[in-house]
Amino acid sequence: MFKPRNRFKVIIDPIYATSIGYTSEIMRKLGMDVTEIHNNYDPNFGGREPNPEPQNIPELIQEVTTGKYDIGISHDGDSDRIALVDRVHGYLSANDILPIVVERLASASMIKIGIVRTVSTTHILDNIATKYGFKVVEVPVGVKYVARAILSGEADMGGEESGGLVYSWHIPDKDGIYTASLIIAMASEYKGLTNLISDVRSKYGRAYFKRIDIEMRNSKKFVNDNKETLLKLLSSLGSSPRPITIDGVKVVYGDNSWVLIRGSGTEPKLRIYSEALSMERVEGGLINNTVSIVNQLLGGH
Numbered sequence: 001m002f003k004p005r006n007r008f009k010v011i012i013d014p015i016y017a018t019s020i021g022y023t024s025e026i027m028r029k030l031g032m033d034v035t036e037i038h039n040n041y042d043p044n045f046g047g048r049e050p051n052p053e054p055q056n057i058p059e060l061i062q063e064v065t066t067g068k069y070d071i072g073i074s075h076d077g078d079s080d081r082i083a084l085v086d087r088v089h090g091y092l093s094a095n096d097i098l099p100i101v102v103e104r105l106a107s108a109s110m111i112k113i114g115i116v117r118t119v120s121t122t123h124i125l126d127n128i129a130t131k132y133g134f135k136v137v138e139v140p141v142g143v144k145y146v147a148r149a150i151l152s153g154e155a156d157m158g159g160e161e162s163g164g165l166v167y168s169w170h171i172p173d174k175d176g177i178y179t180a181s182l183i184i185a186m187a188s189e190y191k192g193l194t195n196l197i198s199d200v201r202s203k204y205g206r207a208y209f210k211r212i213d214i215e216m217r218n219s220k221k222f223v224n225d226n227k228e229t230l231l232k233l234l235s236s237l238g239s240s241p242r243p244i245t246i247d248g249v250k251v252v253y254g255d256n257s258w259v260l261i262r263g264s265g266t267e268p269k270l271r272i273y274s275e276a277l278s279m280e281r282v283e284g285g286l287i288n289n290t291v292s293i294v295n296q297l298l299g300g301h
Contacts, residue, residue, distance in 0.1 A: 004030050004188035008070040011035045013060040015050055016042035019079040023177050027073075030184055035069070050077030052163065054091050061085050071193050073180050080143075080174035081163030084183065088194045094163040095122040095209045095275070096197070101165060101179065103200050104186045105157065106132045110169075116149040116158030118142070119247050120211070120260055120273045127204045140247035141262065147172045161209070161273070208279040210287055212272050214294065219263030219270040223248050226297050233293045234259055237286060259286040261294070270294065 010032045014020045016039075024036045037059060038046060048056040052074035064072040064085040072085030084092040098117070102125055105111050114135035117125050129136045137154050139145035143166065146158040150168050159165040164174030183193070190196040216222060223230065230249045235241035238253030248262025248271075257276035264271055272294070274286040 004032070004185050006188045006191055007031050007033060008184065008187070008192070009033045009035075009068070010071050010073060010184070011037065011060060011063050011069040013037050013052075013057050013072065013074040014039055014079075015048070015052065015056065015074060015077070016040060016045050017050055017075070017077040017079070019075040019177060022079070023073060023075065023180055026177065026181050027184065030181065032184065037063075045077065052076055052081060052083035053093075057083070057085075061091055065090055071184070071187065075176040075180075076163065079176050082165070082176035082179045083163060084180075084193070086193045086197060089197050092197070093161070093209070094159060094165070095124075095161050095207070097179070097183070098122060098159045098165065099124045099128060099204060100186065100196060100200050101159075101182060102128050102157070103203070104189075104196075106134070111156045113153070114155045116146050116155040118146065118160040119244060119250050119262075120271075121159060121161045122207050122209060122275060123252075123256055123258065124204050124207050131203075138244065138246065142265070143174050161211075205277060207275050207277060208282050209275045210273070210279075210282050212287060212291070213264070213267075213269040214272070214291070215268065216263075216270040217268045219268065220265070221263070222270065222297075223261060223263050229297065230261060230293070234261070234290065237289055255281075257281050257286065259290050261290060 010027050012024050020039045024034045027034045057074045060072045060074055063069055074083045111134055116137040118139055118141045120141050126136050137149050143164050146166050149155050151172050157167045165179045187193040187196050231243050234251040240254030242252045244250040250260040252258040260273040262271055272290050274282045276282045
């Protein structure tokens with residue numbers, strides 16, 4: 001479907017882990033000019049966390065944004081997640097990547113039923129779904145819920161903000177290497193990733209996203225015990241609040257901004273997520289006020 005027509009200079013950072021040699025080999029077979037860094041196995045991952053987040057891949061970001069390469073690709077330790085770097089747009093998280101993939105697949109009629117996203121994933125996907133007339137299934141955080149919706153026939157593909165994308169025609173799990181291959185082919189249609197990103201953002205807007213973590217034992221219990229109060233206080237942070245409680249407490253506002261507070265299922269942390277059409281709304285309007293609400297409730301205990 002998406003056979004590359006252009007040759008890009010691609011740099012890949014497998015962060016000393018399982019994608020060493022794999023993504024680079026596929027990129028070469030797709031006709032790319034490939035460089036691979038940090039490609040010796042290291043159980044300490046070079047002293048960084050094995051997650052493709054900005055603080056863990058500074059060399060990759062530097063090499064691409066200074067113009068030496070067209071596209072940067074990185075995965076996590078087991079290669080099921082993906083992050084990209086573009087010359088102009090810089091670091092791209094899953095919330096930046098998912099709209100690109102969904103838009104291009106939708107335009108190629110590969111999404112017919114709908115998509116599935118977790119509660120913490122970008123609502124730009126909802127704008128795309130509205131344009132093409134398919135549904136959005138919202139599920140709790142965790143790829144198992146995304147895969148379950150796809151396997152049950154509710155959606156054609158889906159994803160989560162932590163970097164995983166799942167496809168009904170592929171394996172029922174995240175695969176960062178497959179997604180990397182798809183995106184390279186899609187970018188080729190636009191003579192570059194920069195043009196592809198710009199095109200999708202011009203159609204659907206750009207959302208700004210932030211997540212912060214607060215150290216907290218029993219964070220799930222904290223959210224459950226304070227659910228009604230959290231709903232009431234968070235609802236006051238914007239117009240036309242719409243509550244969602246399938247995983248923690250989420251409130252969506254009339255301007256399509258939203259905030260989510262939930263206890264981590266894997267770490268002793270309380271996670272706060274927010275998305276809006278400006279970083280000022282995300283940080284000043286939602287994140288900071290939500291932290292104040294949490295501190296207020298903790299002070300009352």
